[in-house]
Amino acid sequence: xxxxxxxxxxxxAKLANLDLTxxxxxxFLAQLSxxxxxxxxxxxxxxxxxxxxxxxxxxxNVFREDEIKxxxxxxxxxxxxxxxxxxxxxxxxxxxxxxxxx
Amino acid sequence: MNKLPLTISETQKGxxxxxxxxxxxxxxxxxxxxxxxxxxxxxxxSSETAYKQAKEADKILGxxxxxxxxxxxxxxxxxAHKDLFLTKGIRTTASSKVLESYVPxxxxxxxxxxxxxxxxxxxxTNCDAWAHGASGENxxxxxxxxxxxxxxxxxxxxxxxxxxxxxxxxxxxxxxDTGGSIRQPANxxxxxxxxxxxxxxxxxxxxxxASSLDCVGSFGHMVEDVEIIFNVTKxxxxxxxxxxxxxxxARSTKIKIGxxxxxxxxxxxxxxxxxxxxxxxxxxxxxxxLVEISLPNTxxxxxxxxxxxxxxVSSNLGRYDGVRYGNSRGSFGAEAKRRIMLGTYVLxxxxxxxxYLKAQKVRSKIIQDFDKVFESVDAILAPVSPTPAFRLGEKxxxxxxxxxxxxxxxxxxxxGIPAIAIPSGFTKEKLPLGFQLMSPxxxxxxxxxxxxxxxxxxxxxxxxxx
Numbered sequence: 001x002x003x004x005x006x007x008x009x010x011x012x013a014k015l016a017n018l019d020l021t022x023x024x025x026x027x028f029l030a031q032l033s034x035x036x037x038x039x040x041x042x043x044x045x046x047x048x049x050x051x052x053x054x055x056x057x058x059x060x061n062v063f064r065e066d067e068i069k070x071x072x073x074x075x076x077x078x079x080x081x082x083x084x085x086x087x088x089x090x091x092x093x094x095x096x097x098x099x100x101x102x
Numbered sequence: 103m104n105k106l107p108l109t110i111s112e113t114q115k116g117x118x119x120x121x122x123x124x125x126x127x128x129x130x131x132x133x134x135x136x137x138x139x140x141x142x143x144x145x146x147x148s149s150e151t152a153y154k155q156a157k158e159a160d161k162i163l164g165x166x167x168x169x170x171x172x173x174x175x176x177x178x179x180x181x182a183h184k185d186l187f188l189t190k191g192i193r194t195t196a197s198s199k200v201l202e203s204y205v206p207x208x209x210x211x212x213x214x215x216x217x218x219x220x221x222x223x224x225x226x227t228n229c230d231a232w233a234h235g236a237s238g239e240n241x242x243x244x245x246x247x248x249x250x251x252x253x254x255x256x257x258x259x260x261x262x263x264x265x266x267x268x269x270x271x272x273x274x275x276x277x278x279d280t281g282g283s284i285r286q287p288a289n290x291x292x293x294x295x296x297x298x299x300x301x302x303x304x305x306x307x308x309x310x311x312a313s314s315l316d317c318v319g320s321f322g323h324m325v326e327d328v329e330i331i332f333n334v335t336k337x338x339x340x341x342x343x344x345x346x347x348x349x350x351x352a353r354s355t356k357i358k359i360g361x362x363x364x365x366x367x368x369x370x371x372x373x374x375x376x377x378x379x380x381x382x383x384x385x386x387x388x389x390x391x392l393v394e395i396s397l398p399n400t401x402x403x404x405x406x407x408x409x410x411x412x413x414x415v416s417s418n419l420g421r422y423d424g425v426r427y428g429n430s431r432g433s434f435g436a437e438a439k440r441r442i443m444l445g446t447y448v449l450x451x452x453x454x455x456x457x458y459l460k461a462q463k464v465r466s467k468i469i470q471d472f473d474k475v476f477e478s479v480d481a482i483l484a485p486v487s488p489t490p491a492f493r494l495g496e497k498x499x500x501x502x503x504x505x506x507x508x509x510x511x512x513x514x515x516x517x518g519i520p521a522i523a524i525p526s527g528f529t530k531e532k533l534p535l536g537f538q539l540m541s542p543x544x545x546x547x548x549x550x551x552x553x554x555x556x557x558x559x560x561x562x563x564x565x566x567x568x
Contacts, residue, residue, distance in 0.1 A: 042405050
């Protein structure tokens with residue numbers, strides 16, 4: 001199967017929200033290509049009429065009553081992982097930019 | 103204390119006979135940890151919690167009504183938790199700089215259940231960051247060393263958990279096994295390592311790696327000890343919907359063991375091969391029938407695993423954005439980035455069918471192999487890893503070679519069956535040897551029965567490295 005191109009690596013890094021350095025890009029290009037080449041062995045396997053497996057013990061949907069019974073974290077505990085809070089909310093980086101047409 | 107007890111029963115007998123107290127046990131383990139600091143087996147030592155729990159254990163031991171002890175199957179037992187298990191109020195890092203200073207607001211179910219059973223938490227063990235690795239060298243906090251020879255790796259990803267039990271820094275420890283991360287380090291460190299059936303033990307509060315493969319298991323010197331831990335931790339908690347409550351019984355009393363020819367291949371280390379064959383002879387001598395079996399799709403297991411696992415890793419690590427807790431994504435180490443990239447690639451538009459879907463289909467074929475074989479045998483005996491422990495740095499620069507170290511362990515995860523790694527001696531160079539047993543889903547009892555039979559038949563007497 002085809003080896004990866006530098007454009008592939010950059011595209012995947014963007015999808016994965018990772019900022020890579022030039023050195024990392026070069027390194028991953030070579031390493032990911034060799035791993036992909038290895039796993040491409042699977043193309044030799046005949047999987048006609050074979051269903052894919054995503055769950056091994058045969059469980060399907062697991063339901064419970066729609067009622068509150070499980071204990072939950074209180075607000076202080078839920079916010080305890082960061083100092084970056086505002087009025088008891090998490091502060092998040094902006095994802096929208098200010099309008100420029102006004 | 104003169105000599106540390108190496109089994110749960112020996113520990114509890116010593117406590118009941120007042121040969122030592124639970125507090126003295128903690129003293130001894132902490133002293134051993136200090137003496138073996140160079141092993142780098144621990145990320146965090148929880149001595150304050152340990153002494154508090156030890157005092158509580160000593161109080162329970164002092165009660166006149168000794169019947170109460172049955173409620174505490176792990177009373178006085180020191181446990182080290184892999185740093186993937188959330189521990190309320192005690193730093194939990196996954197050995198990654200992303201979670202370098204993360205202190206959880208709740209504990210994993212496995213941790214809580216072991217505490218309720220009387221266990222004493224001594225600390226949090228080092229591992230490959232996010233459980234990505236087969237040597238322990240991918241930890242962002244430096245590698246753990248093999249207690250039997252410090253120039254060698256202890257295996258991974260549960261490197262510190264295996265090393266801690268092996269070196270007498272804790273009596274037992276917890277681990278996670280996604281592709282061999284309990285069995286392989288147990289094998290490299292000469293201890294017993296147990297991976298239950300997928301869905302037998304709740305993963306609530308355990309940092310996820312690959313959700314269709316992850317299992318919560320344990321390390322100890324003896325098979326009977328990992329059995330006790332399993333009985334304490336198994337069963338649903340209402341927080342992990344994959345957990346199935348069942349009896350985990352053996353299917354038959356007349357057990358047959360299958361020897362798969364695909365696991366005894368060219369390139370398998372001769373001493374590893376000899377040791378596994380000798381182990382099978384021990385069972386034969388005990389009246390267990392050995393049957394040659396074939397699992398033809400075994401050769402594809404590692405490729406299937408290195409598509410499905412990174413795909414699920416990339417999804418699970420997507421939540422680490424540094425907003426609610428932890429540092430930003432720039433803090434991921436090289437291996438985590440590599441797996442996120444690989445997983446994102448095989449899931450991306452245009453490649454999903456060729457890689458991810460194809461791997462899920464070949465996974466079905468591997469499962470069919472095992473299901474068919476289990477129609478005629480009750481367990482499978484095989485080597486754990488193609489070689490004994492390798493040298494530090496030997497595979498660190500070549501990720502593909504490192505991935506191939508998982509070649510004999512990943513199938514049990516892909517199929518969702520339980521497996522146990524049992525020590526079986528040493529190489530000429532004094533590195534531990536072992537073998538693994540696998541059995542059908544939810545038949546853990548078969549593994550415990552066979553494992554105990556082996557250790558009894560060989561008069562197994564665990565030792566710490568000198």
